[in-house]
Structures are given as C-alpha cells and as structure tokens.
Amino acid sequence: MSSHAQSNNIQHLYEGDQSKLYSGVMSHHSDVASPESKSQVKKIWKVFWILLVITLAEVVVGMLFSYSLPGWAKAIFFLSLTILKAGYIVSVFMHLGDEFKGFIATVLIPLFLFVWFIIAFLADGGFWLRMNDQSPARQTIQHVAK
C-alpha cells in the first residue's frame, strides 16, 4: 500500500478499494522481526498483564469486601477500574491512540452523552423509588436502618 499524499493521479483510487486512500500509521512495515515490531508485541503483552491484574483486583475485592464496603465506595472502585480497562483496550488494542487527534475526538466526543444519560436516568430511578415505594416493608426497612 502506498502513501498518496504526493500522488498527482489519485482519481482511480476513489473507485474500488478505498483503503488504498490512506497511508495508515501502521501499514508500511515489512520486517516482522524488527525491533519496532518486537516492541509493539511487548506492549500488547504488557497491556494484557495490566488488564489481568486489574481484573484480579476487582474479583478479589468483589469476593472479600462485597458485604463490608459501603455501596458508594464499591461503585467508585469498580467503575474507575472499569474505565481504566476500557481506556487500555481502546487506546492500545484498538489502536485509537495511534490515530490522528481529530479522529480520536470524533469517536470519543459523542460518548460524553453518557454523562448526562447516567446522571439523568439514575436520578430518575431514585426519584421513583422515593415516590412509589410506600409499602409497609419499606417503612420497616427504614425503621431497621435507624
């Protein structure tokens, strides 16, 4: 595959295989035994170990402390580790970290809708619990909790 930034005749490339239109960041290598290739493979395995350790940490906390930690502490712990794992997968395994900044932003910015989604819908759930649940058992719970 070739780089076409300087090509004078690119019209034919718009027909048929469009993937030739880009000179992908990672697409012009030839020597699989090169130090560059080896360092990339090393990075992949490093991320694998990081993901494994994070998952094990989550499982250990889930097994040992799921009844002793308060709900909010568990939520912060698990959600931040989840986002960290997601970051590694997207930036290294999916190579998004190697793309152009503009493309990274194009993919990531729409996801910020989730910030509003999560706040709005969970708040709504909490609101309905307060409004709806007037059952005697619920009042007993509140009594027991006090």
Next chain:
Amino acid sequence: MSQSTVVTTAPEPKLWAGGRSPFNVSYGKMMIWFFLLSDALTFGALLIAYGTTRFFSTVWPDPNQVFKSFPFMGESNLPLLFVSLMTFILIMSSVTMVLAVHAGHYGDKKNVAKWLLWTIIGGICFLACQAWEWTHLHGECISAWSADPAQITHGLWGSYTDVHIPVNEFRHFFSPHSEAVQHVLNNDPLTAMQATHNFFNYFFTITGFHGGHVTSGVIFNILILVNTVNGVYERRGHYEMIEKIGLYWHFVDLVWVFVFTCFYLL
C-alpha cells in the same frame, strides 16, 4: 504490490490539503468506528435501563449469591470464579486478535492465520461458558414447588410472573447477610419477586445481546481466516480487513468489561 515498497518521500502536510483521507483512515475503517459508536450507544442504553430499574427497586438480587457456581463443583460457594474465567478467556482472545492485526501490518500471513485461529477458539470457549451459565441459571429459577409439572410456568429464564410463587423459590438469590433485605423477603415478598424478575430479564437480555455479538464476531473471524489462508489479503496487498474485524472483536471485549462490572461486581 507489497507493503515493503512504500517509502514516504516528503513529510505529510500538517493541515489537510486534499488528496488523501483527512484523518488518515480509510472509509471502511472510519465506518466501522462509527458503527461501534452506535453499538456502544445501544449497549449503553440497555445498561442504563438496567441501572434505572435497579435504582428504583427496594431490594436487588445479590450477585455473590446468584453467580456462585462453577461447573462440576456442585453446591460449593465460589462467587465470581466462573465469570472471572469467562473474562479471562475474552481478554485472552482480544490479545490473540491484536496479535493477528499486528501480523497483518507486516503482511505475515502465517501468523495472521495462527492468531486468528486462537481468537476463534477463545470466542467459542467464551460462548460455551455462557451456554453453561445460562442453562445453570435457568435451572436455578425453575424448581419444583408445584408437584404438577404442567403448573411450572414460573421462573422460565427468570420470569417470575405468578404472585403465588413461594418466597423460598427466589430467596436464594438475595443476600443472607442483610437484615433489611431479609425483612423485605419476609414481609413484602412480591417486591423481592419483582426485583428478581427484573434482574433476570435484564441479565438475559444484555448478556444475550452481547453473546449475539460474540457469535457474529466468531463467524466474521472464521470468514477472514478462510480469506487469509486462501491468500485473498496477500493478493490485495494489505490486511486491513483483519484490522476492521479486530476493532469489532475488541469492542465486544470492551462491552464485556462493562457487563462484568454492572452485573457481577456492583
């Protein structure tokens, strides 16, 4: 045309001046990213609906009680172990996929085929685990409170719709350690039953939707493995298709990371 013939002669202009893809990605790769973005919104909607329902429920089944079994271990209490195995399998298959993509960047046909094969094996193992877990949970939901098998209409895939179902049919899904939860089970079992019903409906819907993605991912992987072995990508001069299917496969892994947190940990 082989990949080794490429030499970039001049530095690329910093600002886009036409004549090439502005983001330096091909049409197909950009579109798979946009597809994944829309798929992320779908999964996000399902998970947020699950969260909303959970927030408006007085009680909720305890994952450490629901997911405590391991194949061939009988009644042993092994919370989270099986799902950890599933998570490990999926992360591992993501690694083999990224190694296939890496081999593709170097036009290394033999290694692309090798790592794709491992990815397919990992995907099938994950699906087998999920099949076991589904079967097991379905069995946990239907037990013989009625002597007449014709009356066992409750608990099918966790759908508890009959108000006469005794509380002991779903008590084992809840935390035995919480006084408040036990209070609800004893005094307002229907609230607990509704929560059980909702929990399993979301569980089977979301893991099912995810499992459907894994299934189609395995099928795509088999297709590109066949193409690789037949030399389709070698003739084409690049292995970009491996990259595109790889993006899909990593996305499926990514979704599992969130499903794992929402259903099994929190």
